[in-house]
Amino acid sequence: MDDGAAVAGVEAVFREEHGRLLATLVHGFGDLDLAEEVAADAVEAALLHWPREGVPRRPGAWLLTTARRKAVDRLRRDRAYAARLALLRADAERADPAPPPTPGDDDIPDERLRLFFACCHPALPMEARTALTLRCLGGMDTPQVARLFMVPTATMAQRIVRAKRKIREARIPFRVPAADELADRLPGVLHVLYLVFTEGYAAGTGAALQRLDLADEAIRLTRILLRLLPDEREVAGLLALMLLVDARRDARVDAEGALVLLDDQDRGRWDGDRIEEGRTLVVRALTGGPPGPYGVQAAIAALHVEAADVATTDWPQIVALYDVLDRLAPSPAVALNRAVAVAMRDGPAAGLALLDDLRDEPRLQGRHLLPAARADLLRRLGRTEEAAAEYRAALAHVDNGVEREFLARRLAALGGDGLDGTGRAERRGDRAGDQ
């Protein structure tokens, strides 16, 4: 085996094994710092040995054995540290006397659920939760996480150090919540994964519309979570939502990197495999109990991808699903999207009336979403001057370069053929309403 291939092999294995390795070590030693240190030592040893001796048959077990040996060495050298960890262990056993064994792919139990719940603990600030999850479960190093969130490495490092200090000092436990706590705690974990995904899907700032690495990583982590919690329908719902939205990624931007709206996307460029998998998961998310917010959002996404075009999209059903979502998880964003769907069902004037109700909503102030939605409906109604004013208001608040460029193009287009757009939209609205 040549060295380059061996190193690449080690990296691929490590990326896959890191979360499991770290979770097992944290469970064993009760200390994240020690677990990270010896996991890194084990990988270093692998990089030294595997290119010469070949990748072992069970790389995960090899890494774990090596890391454990390093930990024993470390604790032998540092008695005070060992004594502190022994105390931690005693308390952990008091809290969690008989941890239920989690079945793994081989004879190493999969302890990653504990790590998910610790990294996404509500006692940590949200930005630290996403960072820790990517670092501990995604196997990324701090500079990689910093690049993904486009903050300086030093800023991200400080964020992670603070979060780890709080885990240690406030003793945030590495445990899976009991069945009766799960309803309280699982949404927090799902929210973190959803934030990682949406950050990837519509990057808040910066030049590129999408940061695909983040979306991919969110999908990978959510797949792992669904394997660990196969009966939790909202996990299936979240994965379905991600897959159905992500299926459209190639069609969302044109060759020049400009934003393409749903109406104008080449549906042949949507990813059929992702859509198929997403639709299967939506069924799983909505069967066997009352729907959850992610399941409903996934169902909306499924209706979008099932239609041949915007005109034949089942807008009445989409509005009905937004009504359900508004009861389950009301938010200004849901109300805004519902208004846009109503505009598609009943015409732009009906949607505009609903948007007017959101004018004083504090959580929409200083953001481009509401003026951009209003601008589009006014444009379709032929109220060109009002539309232009709203596009300008939206431009004043948009951070993403691609979205900014899209809004500017729309504003410029208002000059000439605003009326053409109006006629088209009205016809569409009528057809959608007739179904």
Place this chain on the structure above:
Amino acid sequence: MKYMLLIYSTEPGQAPDPAVLAPMMKAYEDFTKAVHDAGVWLAGDALQGRASATSVRVDDAGARLVTDGPYAETREVLGGYYLLDVPDLDAALDWAARCPGSQNGGTIEVRPIREFAAS
């Protein structure tokens, strides 16, 4: 591991209605009994109102500065505390959520007790 549950709430302007006070006192009695029964109670007290508070500060020259009133003039005041010995933050948060002080508009701040390496 020891945690302090600091109970903050808005202090009523006048003595509360006995119809409100009685169930509140009963809720605190029940909670105190529950932490005793679970074997996690170390200490706990209710404080007199902010009108009884006095603040002290000693300046660089060693002079004592005594002022009437609490340290911070905020709407919510520290009204009492529990000191509990529980395994981890989740357990402390569970007790805090069960404590009447976190309900009816109150807030409980949970702080781990700092342990110095003397063991």
